[in-house]
Amino acid sequence: MAALKLAIGNKNYSSWSMRPWLALRANDIPFVETLIPLYTDNPADKEQILSFSRAGKVPVLVDGDITVWDSLAIIEYIAERYPEVKLWPDDVAARAHARSVCAEMHSGFAALRNECGMNLHRPIRPVTLSADAKANIARIEEIWRECRARYGAKGPFLFGRFGAADAMYAPVVHRFRTYAIEVAPDTRAYMETMMALPAFQEWTRDGLAETLVIAKFEDA
DSSP states (O other): OOOEEEEEOOTTTOHHHHHHHHHHHTTTOOEEEEEOOOSOSOHHHHHHHHHHOTTOOSOEEEETTEEEESHHHHHHHHHHHOGGGOSSOSSHHHHHHHHHHHHHHHHOOHHHHHHSOOOTTSOSOOOOOOHHHHHHHHHHHHHHHHHHHHHGGGOSBTBBBSOHHHHHHHHHHHHHHHTTOOOOHHHHHHHHHHHTSHHHHHHHHHHHHOOOOOGGGSOO
């Protein structure tokens, strides 16, 4: 059986690429990684992205004749393709809860994204946040707190074992750390759990080793 192929962007900046990459790596699912530099002036980079998907964006997962794009769609595909890794909880109610918080991450928190872009190279320091960004942070803490209160007896992650929800919220851990955002002790404890995950550490090391600088992401 041919290995999965995952096209991703710069690990330093590409939060959307991190999500499915982490879902695969943390569960020891073999795949071939293709890193395509984003926001360069090289037409070949854009053409390479288009060769994976006409959507023109990463990440993209290729499984033989099947192509899946968009982070959450890829995670859903991985969950179906490898049910044994249990990216979604077995319990129907918990699974609905997990899908809901993943969808909220996928479509929401625009202020936090805009004001605290992912940049692993950035020196750790705070920025002045808007009221909307602060509300985003409070909501994320609420989500994590509720998940840990309901499912914490099953393990240290949001739904006990590492799953789709942890993959979807992983870049937020970097944002909270990089922008020195003040969080509650239980939020900090979950962040430390994620930062101790070997796959999370691998992505972080790779991102820090990158040398490509995207000027528009270096202003904050």
